Amino acid sequence: MEQYPSQLLADAVDAISSLPGVGRRSALRLALHLLKQPAEHVHHFTDSVARLRDEVRYCRICRMIADGDVCSICADRSRDARTVCVVESVRDVMSIENTGQYHGVYHVLGGIISPISGVGPSDLTIKDLVERVRALEDPASAEVILALPGDVEGETTAFYIYRQIAPSGIRVTALARGLGFGDDLEYADELTLGRSITGRVAFKP
């Protein structure tokens, strides 16, 4: 255990190293860096972080981070509000938006069903999703895309949501899984390659 020359420094290192992926050595380096910055710079840093936590708002429709009551995606009339892409986190929305390939809306669950971590359906926004989807007119022409992780917990969550939504007659789809763009067969893991074969699609020349 390293000795710190002052309690203030020890406290700051403790706090910084509580961030994920930041060890005590990095935390010390960051603390000493901040010590050398102008006070206004450090206050700008701490204020920005505190304000994010204190003033953040979530879209009342899709639970995405928003500047107002409704996020910019839900507020965008040019987006297809009858195609709802269900994701685990805010981060996933940003990843899909970055592709530029999706023009529907989202629903952020805020996590994934995980009995090991003690996360059940009621800890997520699944109830809101179900109500939101049931309220859609002409359900046969609507679609819910389950864009959830490919692991056991993701599949459990997808199945749970599917069972709640399917009775309303809405089309439920999932992300395509298979080899990545440009991947070699030789280097693909067996599960991915297996899914690519069983989930093969019509060849479009």
Next chain:
Amino acid sequence: MEQYPSQLLADAVDAISSLPGVGRRSALRLALHLLKQPAEHVHHFTDSVARLRDEVRYCRICRMIADGDVCSICADRSRDARTVCVVESVRDVMSIENTGQYHGVYHVLGGIISPISGVGPSDLTIKDLVERVRALEDPASAEVILALPGDVEGETTAFYIYRQIAPSGIRVTALARGLGFGDDLEYADELTLGRSITGRVAFKP
């Protein structure tokens, strides 16, 4: 350039990514992590960082970070106050203290002479060092250890300090440089190996 769903998030990512070694992706990950923490946890984090910057004190003798007017090392009567180890930064003091091999005191320069970065002698605590050393009684039995970086700027700084201190008759030493403990000759760089040869020491069986 990634789009952020809220200005608060964009501001926090900007602030976090201004830290050295933290890219925008890591900053986003940290911001979203902080969003999920209890507000008290986030406030504890930001308060610890702001307090470090606002309330930090430096030892009036050696310029080390301190909780009070004098640091715990300078205040320790069991340490040899006639052996002064000159270092670039607070971090170096911590590194040397961790070896448990040094029982003298320190002097923190707060940087290194670097014309390229616009750092001159007057930006550092060299004047304080010279006054402190000149005030030592019986200079012939005192020692100043120059524990500075082995690069050009470090050597420039060492030489500058040496010229100021040497006239007072104090012994000036520098860190031994050579192969690291357990290093193979085969893998050492030429500069290090060259110094190890020219600076060879008496063999002590």
